[in-house]
Amino acid sequence: MSPSHQALSIPGLEAVYDHLATAIDQAGPEKASLFLVKLALLNANALADAELFQQHVQVALQDL
Amino acid sequence: MHQPTTEPRPSLYYPYQVFQPWRPSEHPKQDRKQVVIVGSGPAGMVTALELARHGVPSVLVTAELQFSQGSRAICFTRRSMEILQQVGVADRMTEGGLPWRFGNSFYRGQRVFRMEAPHDPDDRFFPIINVQQQYMEEYLYDACAAQPLIDFRWGNKLVWLSQQDGGAELLLDTPEGEYTLEADWVVAADGGRSPIRTAMDLQMEGASYEGFFVIADIRIDLPLPTERLAYFDPEWNPGNTILMHREPHGIWRVDYQLPEGETPEEALRPDSLTQRIDAQLEMIGFGGTLWEMDWSSVYSARTLTLPDFLHGRVIFTGDAAHLLPIFGVRGANTAFQDAQSLGWHLAFVVKGLASPALLANHSAERVGAAREIIDEAGKSVRFMTPPAGGFQLLRDAVLSLSLSQAFVRPLYHWRTSRPHEYTGSALNSAGDDNALFTDGPAHGAPPRNIRLAANDFLLDHLGGGFDLLYFTEAEAIPPTLQAVVTAARARGVPLQVIAVGASRPVAGADQTLADADGHFRQRYGVQTSGAAYLLRPDQHVCARWLTLDATRLQAALTTVLPH
Numbered sequence: 044m045s046p047s048h049q050a051l052s053i054p055g056l057e058a059v060y061d062h063l064a065t066a067i068d069q070a071g072p073e074k075a076s077l078f079l080v081k082l083a084l085l086n087a088n089a090l091a092d093a094e095l096f097q098q099h100v101q102v103a104l105q106d107l
Numbered sequence: 108m109h110q111p112t113t114e115p116r117p118s119l120y121y122p123y124q125v126f127q128p129w130r131p132s133e134h135p136k137q138d139r140k141q142v143v144i145v146g147s148g149p150a151g152m153v154t155a156l157e158l159a160r161h162g163v164p165s166v167l168v169t170a171e172l173q174f175s176q177g178s179r180a181i182c183f184t185r186r187s188m189e190i191l192q193q194v195g196v197a198d199r200m201t202e203g204g205l206p207w208r209f210g211n212s213f214y215r216g217q218r219v220f221r222m223e224a225p226h227d228p229d230d231r232f233f234p235i236i237n238v239q240q241q242y243m244e245e246y247l248y249d250a251c252a253a254q255p256l257i258d259f260r261w262g263n264k265l266v267w268l269s270q271q272d273g274g275a276e277l278l279l280d281t282p283e284g285e286y287t288l289e290a291d292w293v294v295a296a297d298g299g300r301s302p303i304r305t306a307m308d309l310q311m312e313g314a315s316y317e318g319f320f321v322i323a324d325i326r327i328d329l330p331l332p333t334e335r336l337a338y339f340d341p342e343w344n345p346g347n348t349i350l351m352h353r354e355p356h357g358i359w360r361v362d363y364q365l366p367e368g369e370t371p372e373e374a375l376r377p378d379s380l381t382q383r384i385d386a387q388l389e390m391i392g393f394g395g396t397l398w399e400m401d402w403s404s405v406y407s408a409r410t411l412t413l414p415d416f417l418h419g420r421v422i423f424t425g426d427a428a429h430l431l432p433i434f435g436v437r438g439a440n441t442a443f444q445d446a447q448s449l450g451w452h453l454a455f456v457v458k459g460l461a462s463p464a465l466l467a468n469h470s471a472e473r474v475g476a477a478r479e480i481i482d483e484a485g486k487s488v489r490f491m492t493p494p495a496g497g498f499q500l501l502r503d504a505v506l507s508l509s510l511s512q513a514f515v516r517p518l519y520h521w522r523t524s525r526p527h528e529y530t531g532s533a534l535n536s537a538g539d540d541n542a543l544f545t546d547g548p549a550h551g552a553p554p555r556n557i558r559l560a561a562n563d564f565l566l567d568h569l570g571g572g573f574d575l576l577y578f579t580e581a582e583a584i585p586p587t588l589q590a591v592v593t594a595a596r597a598r599g600v601p602l603q604v605i606a607v608g609a610s611r612p613v614a615g616a617d618q619t620l621a622d623a624d625g626h627f628r629q630r631y632g633v634q635t636s637g638a639a640y641l642l643r644p645d646q647h648v649c650a651r652w653l654t655l656d657a658t659r660l661q662a663a664l665t666t667v668l669p670h
Contacts, residue, residue: 077503
């Protein structure tokens with residue numbers, strides 16, 4: 044993926060890292076998937092770009 | 108010997124009449140028939156009525172002596188009503204029906220989506236009307252019985268069918284034994300389990316979904332309006348969906364999805380039905396209200412179609428041709444469109460006004476419609492009864508988000524049945540001005556209805572053949588156009604000319620519609636005199652011109668009736 048001018052700063056990325064990890068634990072193992080799907084839908088709506096979302100899906104599917 | 112039951116079917120609200128079987132001994136030896144229709148459901152009866160409207164006689168055979176058991180189809184769309192208007196039963200449907208246009212979806216006790224179907228002042232009929240299927244069949248049957256071109260034979264069960272060159276032979280069993288019938292064409296309108304389809308070993312294409320629904324009709328007095336109610340993932344039935352509809356005669360339809368792994372037999376046990384319907388009533392605030400079971404059945408969603416409806420001299424229609432999910436009211440509503448299409452295509456071939464290539468067009472158009480419906484209905488099914496895994500997860504995420512986030516709520520709006528547009532039809536005129544119009548119904552689309560006056564609409568004026576809408580303020584249809592119309596009629600092509608826009612009757616037109624305020628012309632994207640639309644006998648647009656001339660009218664008629 045090409046670098047975006049909207050890329051997170053290092054402190055910002057670190058904050059997302061911690062928030063997401065904590066939230067996954069807060070949701071608990073049974074609800075973690077549901078939580079992540081909700082988050083993905085909210086982020087997709089904020090992106091407002093179905094094609095870009097599709098690219099993100101492909102990147103995330105790599106190297107699992 | 109075929110011995111159909113003569114016991115009236117049980118019902119809390121519908122008094123079943125048991126009809127007398129048609130007995131071969133009471134009739135002379137049977138001559139060869141032009142069309143035999145197998146099946147007396149909505150598809151079979153509308154096909155017979157449409158054929159008769161075009162002057163073609165048919166024999167309609169049904170194994171039964173009564174209308175269908177239980178209400179089955181209950182929701183009929185505006186387009187279905189427009190089709191039923193053409194065969195003369197829309198008024199009875201309206202009298203006996205409950206129209207509606209709102210739907211509500213609930214999750215965790217909150218109404219998370221309200222669907223409001225538009226009701227344009229130009230439309231005569233509501234988006235949907237609820238009528239029990241037995242009544243709809245009764246209205247259609249009464250119309251068939253009043254039509255001398257329809258030979259309706261109760262208690263005649265098809266045993267065997269074989270095709271020879273240019274025709275078919277049918278072996279029919281009756282309460283006094285068998286007889287044979289020869290036919291030029293056979294319409295297989297014998298339902299979702301079509302014995303003809305099975306006997307001919309024809310495979311359908313598409314998908315079957317997991318997940319069963321119970322469909323139950325109960326008599327209960329609920330002080331709720333006629334609106335669709337959908338409940339997702341309720342506490343009494345976790346993960347599953349429940350639908351409710353008000354029907355006429357104090358009946359409510361309750362559909363609920365079964366927990367995974369439960370068999371239909373288990374689900375239909377009386378104690379299971381009682382417990383679940385009580386739980387549903389409790390959830391919506393009417394716990395303890397007395398109710399009585401009328402009819403129940405089990406249903407699973409399938410999106411299947413034959414890839415071709417035409418097999419030699421046998422033409423499949425309605426559920427015999429495709430199996431579509433109930434979500435979006437696509438069963439009978441699709442069957443009406445199939446039958447309306449088949450009626451005129453077959454009639455014009457039988458009358459020699461077009462070659463059998465016209466029937467290939469019918470199949471192509473309606474298979475295309477079935478595939479479009481399957482594509483749309485698949486989306487609805489994957490929301491209503493999501494397959495385990497990703498679809499389940501996404502659906503649950505949407506339910507959860509919908510409590511606070513408006514952007515996901517439109518996903519609750521499953522698409523309802525709508526008329527297919529035959530955009531790519533081989534019958535559309537290539538040399539017309541379709542692409543130059545900026546408004547109005549395009550190639551293959553059904554017409555837009557127009558309110559002309561109180562209780563007077565454009566669609567009331569159409570039917571029985573081709574309709575040429577000619578927009579003019581002149582005193583007469585140009586003589587060159589009149590010559591083309593006259594020549595077509597001389598060949599036996601029914602063609603009505605409707606002049607639009609003149610204040611006095613236009614010479615050469617069968618009817619003149621004034622359009623004083625220009626509303627009609629605006630809805631059809633017409634700015635100047637001389638524009639025209641040609642509507643097929645099923646009312647769909649096959650040509651439209653900004654300025655019509657005789658050569659192009661003739662070209663359009665040649666395209667639409669291939670020889």
